[in-house]
Amino acid sequence: MKLLVFSLLVSVSLFAQQAGDRGANPLPAPKNLKLLAANTDIRFVMRSFNEALGVQCTHCHMEGDFAADTNPKKEIARKMISMVRLIDTSFPSSAGVFPEGYHEVDCITCHRGNIKPETKAPRKFYNRGNSLGEPPPAQRPGVSLKLLPPDTHVHGAESLMGEFRDALNVDCGYCHGGGKPLETDANPRKDIGRKMIMLVRQINANFPGTGVFPVGDQEVTCWTCHRGDPHPVSLGNKRYDLPAAKQ
Structure with missing residues (x-):
């Protein structure tokens, strides 16, 4: 019995000493x-950055000296942090200064495990009419184009509205509808759509060589963030599976 008590006292003493050592020698401050x-x-x-881009730390840092600015990708990462913070100002539901708090958009939203974000949907969204073999709407001049160039290919096959449908996986009535002609502003989502066009332009302005969306080359499009979902994924709303049980 005395031996058991002695062993317990030694164990507690060692544990307390180890805990004290950890407190006295914390991880170095970044x-x-x-x-x-x-x-x-x-x-x-x-780690969230690693997950978002599908990379290891040395993608942006210098091996052996993470504080150094030797790797030019580190400065690019800083620009991306600033860009996410700017995008965040478009969403009242975001809270905190990225990466703290909740954010509607973050690195995962665009990258999805890849260094270079995708810009084009891999397949078309088909509504009921499409599935029944009905032809696409006839091409006609756009009306009430408050942001888009007058010659924008709005309707019909391979149109801009088709790209929006593919990106969000919704039909035209999602932003138009209301039982009125498509050019009316009866549906409040239409104005949200215009704000998203402005946001895409704002994001692309960070990348040299891009056009004014939807004209020219684009580094970011509606598909980049939405990926077939009206509500884009971020770290705060992404679905995760529980880790596998340890053997």
Whole structure:
């Protein structure tokens, strides 16, 4: 019995000493944080970046000296953080300064595990009429184009509205509808759609060589964020599976 008590006392003493050692020697504070707050959970944030782009830490950092700015991709990452923060201002539901808080858009939204985000839907969205073999709407001049160029291919096959449908996986009535002609502004989602066009233009302005959406080359499109869902995925609303049980 005395031996058992002695063993327990030794174990408790060793545990307390180890805990004290951990408290006396915490992980070194991160250095060279030009955008992130000093109290940022660096390990969590960096792992979320890894997941979003499908890369390891050395994609942006220098092996052996993560604080160094030697790798030019690190500065690109800082620009992306600033861009996410700017995008966040378009969504009242976002809270906190990225990466803290909840955000409707973050790195996962666009990258989805790839370094270069996708810009084109892999397949078409077909409504009931399409599935029954009805022809696409006839091409006709756009009306009430408050943001789009007058010659925009709005309707019909391979049209801009078709790209919007493919990106969000919805039919025209999602933004138009209301039992009135498509050119009316009866549906409030139509104005949201216009704001999203402006947002896409704002994002693409960060990348040299891009046109004014939807004209010219684009680094980001509606598909980039939506991927067939009216509500884009972010770290705060992404569905995760529980980790596999340890053997």
